[in-house]
Amino acid sequence: MEQVLDIAYAEKQRREQSIQMVHKILEERYDHQPLAYVHSFGCQQNVSDGEKIMGLLAQMGYGFTQSQDEADLILYNTCAVRENAETRVFGNVGALKKLKKEKPGLLLCLCGCMMQQKQVVEKIQTSYPFVDIIFGTHALHTLPQLLHTKLTTSQRHVISVEEQENQIVEGLPTRREGSIKAWLPIMYGCDNFCTYCIVPYVRGREKSRMPQDILAEARELMAQGYKEITLLGQNVNSYGKGLEPAVNFSKLLRMLNEIEGDFRIRFMTSHPKDCTRELLDTIRDCDKVCNHIHLPVQSGSNRILREMNRHYTKEDYLALIDYARKNIPDVAFSSDIIVGFPGETREDFLETLELIRQVGYERLYTFIYSPRTGTKAATMADPVPAAEKSAWMQELLELQGELGQESFEKMVGRSWRVLVEGEGKTEGTLTGRTESNVIVDFKAPKSLIGQFATVKVTKAMKWAVLGELIEK
Ligand code: SAH
Ligand code: SF4
Ligand code: F3S
Numbered sequence: 001m002e003q004v005l006d007i008a009y010a011e012k013q014r015r016e017q018s019i020q021m022v023h024k025i026l027e028e029r030y031d032h033q034p035l036a037y038v039h040s041f042g043c044q045q046n047v048s049d050g051e052k053i054m055g056l057l058a059q060m061g062y063g064f065t066q067s068q069d070e071a072d073l074i075l076y077n078t079c080a081v082r083e084n085a086e087t088r089v090f091g092n093v094g095a096l097k098k099l100k101k102e103k104p105g106l107l108l109c110l111c112g113c114m115m116q117q118k119q120v121v122e123k124i125q126t127s128y129p130f131v132d133i134i135f136g137t138h139a140l141h142t143l144p145q146l147l148h149t150k151l152t153t154s155q156r157h158v159i160s161v162e163e164q165e166n167q168i169v170e171g172l173p174t175r176r177e178g179s180i181k182a183w184l185p186i187m188y189g190c191d192n193f194c195t196y197c198i199v200p201y202v203r204g205r206e207k208s209r210m211p212q213d214i215l216a217e218a219r220e221l222m223a224q225g226y227k228e229i230t231l232l233g234q235n236v237n238s239y240g241k242g243l244e245p246a247v248n249f250s251k252l253l254r255m256l257n258e259i260e261g262d263f264r265i266r267f268m269t270s271h272p273k274d275c276t277r278e279l280l281d282t283i284r285d286c287d288k289v290c291n292h293i294h295l296p297v298q299s300g301s302n303r304i305l306r307e308m309n310r311h312y313t314k315e316d317y318l319a320l321i322d323y324a325r326k327n328i329p330d331v332a333f334s335s336d337i338i339v340g341f342p343g344e345t346r347e348d349f350l351e352t353l354e355l356i357r358q359v360g361y362e363r364l365y366t367f368i369y370s371p372r373t374g375t376k377a378a379t380m381a382d383p384v385p386a387a388e389k390s391a392w393m394q395e396l397l398e399l400q401g402e403l404g405q406e407s408f409e410k411m412v413g414r415s416w417r418v419l420v421e422g423e424g425k426t427e428g429t430l431t432g433r434t435e436s437n438v439i440v441d442f443k444a445p446k447s448l449i450g451q452f453a454t455v456k457v458t459k460a461m462k463w464a465v466l467g468e469l470i471e472k
Pocket of ligand 2: 197
């Protein structure tokens with residue numbers, strides 16, 4: 001343990017030194033405050049990493065811009081989960097060639113999940129040689145050292161993509177985008193190896209943060225006025241594995257719920273195989289923990305679930321839903337669904353539709369299966385043509401459109417507590433979310449943004465509801 005702390009301390013020293021040195025170099029190099037354009041693709045974990053990257057860049061002296069043309073440094077924090085995520089990144093990087101030509105001093109950085117794949121890094125080196133810095137998910141905290149190397153040597157590419165299974169790096173600065181809702185990572189990596197998924201390969205093994213570090217960060221967020229925190233992990237239900245003293249996700253939620261203040265706690269993602277009755281009871285007991293559970297089922301066919309290595313059956317899943325519905329008032333569910341997993345038949349797909357009908361999700365995130373190099377599913381026979389998969393997807397979306405609206409209809413006539421997040425799409429309206437994560441649009445003064453309000457729902461739309469502010 002002591003040795004680990006020594007390494008962490010030395011690492012921190014190195015980082016701080018590099019931050020100071022880069023700061024000085026930038027002051028000499030630019031006659032203005034250098035600006036960074038940072039974009040994170042992919043999931044909330046990536047967005048949260050992006051906030052740390054921005055925290056580090058800010059410490060080195062960078063300001064931020066939303067315009068690539070204005071930027072002195074452009075950084076893409078990439079996602080590898082599906083092919084179209086990767087294609088989008090390559091498209092964006094290709095377009096930077098021109099910008100780099102016009103402005104040779106522009107620094108281009110690529111990081112995140114795609115960079116943990118060998119074939120991607122090779123492609124960048126050969127096809128996009130104008131990229132300056134490439135680093136993977138394990139090297140985020142070394143960005144100051146990498147930038148320092150780039151600024152002080154003639155190295156064309158500075159690359160750091162080795163997989164390192166070291167400890168979690170605490171104490172990195174965070175520059176959060178919003179001031180109402182905050183992401184709070186509680187663990188990193190994934191051990192589950194669902195057969196379609198690249199995440200365990202690009203994020204490494206599961207590691208949990210110490211509860212005291214999470215609690216301290218949550219308290220700080222409350223002090224800063226945040227009204228909602230979302231705890232992040234690929235499988236938050238297995239939080240605490242390997243930590244001493246023993247702690248699990250339910251215990252963590254109970255500790256967070258004790259923090260003083262009027263705020264909400266959300267979490268994602270919950271893996272059904274580790275979703276326990278204890279957790280559902282905890283959600284019921286803790287007033288700050290939202291009664292909304294993102295519980296991705298992926299498929300309604302037991303055969304496909306087995307092929308996906310998900311470790312639960314449709315029956316196990318429905319039993320959890322049933323228990324939650326009986327115990328947690330107004331509980332709502334959302335899910336991820338994969339359409340067209342290798343070998344999935346029309347019958348399997350119809351079982352997914354049936355399950356969706358049975359559960360009645362508030363929202364679905366739907367994906368057509370995308371083969372990922374290195375995963376088991378990528379080697380399985382996949383005979384269903386893409387056009388057929390798209391037609392299935394269309395059917396699924398239509399069904400969910402109807403079911404979503406039906407579940408919203410049930411809200412009409414009742415009053416709900418809403419966290420007001422900003423202005424709505426139409427003039428004079430605000431938008432917020434209920435505890436169950438439903439979007440509510442209603443007329444109210446802008447001064448309510450960032451506050452809780454009580455809203456009576458008057459009308460159900462397809463993807464949201466409309467309401468009227470109830471004066472308190
Ligand atoms: N850890 C989370 C999911 C992270 S990835 C969980 O286990 O639920 C987010 C979603 O992307 C997954 O739930 C899955 O539905 C989808 N996904 C992952 N790999 C995919 C692939 N190869 N093709 C299509 N969708 C995929
Ligand atoms: Fe991917 Fe499965 Fe891990 Fe989720 S639990 S990140 S789907 S391997
Ligand atoms: Fe994508 Fe990496 Fe998240 S692959 S979904 S950004 S963990």
